[in-house]
Amino acid sequence: MQTYFNTLADTLRAHIENVQKQGGIFSEDASEMYCFISPVHYGQTLQDNRELSSLKGKNTRKYAHASIYRMDCGRYELTSYIA
Numbered sequence: 001m002q003t004y005f006n007t008l009a010d011t012l013r014a015h016i017e018n019v020q021k022q023g024g025i026f027s028e029d030a031s032e033m034y035c036f037i038s039p040v041h042y043g044q045t046l047q048d049n050r051e052l053s054s055l056k057g058k059n060t061r062k063y064a065h066a067s068i069y070r071m072d073c074g075r076y077e078l079t080s081y082i083a
Contacts, residue, residue: 004075008040011068011076018080019064023056026064040070055082 001018005011019026028050040046049063067079 001080002078004077006075008068008076011078012066014078015064015066015080019052019082022082024052024062024064024082025054027051027053040068040076042070042072042074045069052082 002014005014016026038046046068048066048068050066052060052062052064054060055062062082064082065080069077069079071077
């Protein structure tokens with residue numbers, strides 16, 4: 001998985017794709033999940049947790065976690081995992 005991105009939209013898209021590759025299905029529509037997300041300012045970290053309705057075809061109580069950091073150069077760093 002790629003770690004650094006030029007735009008916030010690319011970062012969020014990569015997070016959604018990463019969760020889906022691992023077999024996770026969001027309890028909400030993934031395309032609408034992040035439409036009202038607040039901007040990430042320079043040197044700021046945004047953390048978000050979304051509930052999964054299933055993981056690899058089984059019901060689950062797990063969450064998809066994303067941590068997005070905006071570096072001083074303007075690029076975004078993504079940490080994405082399921083826990």
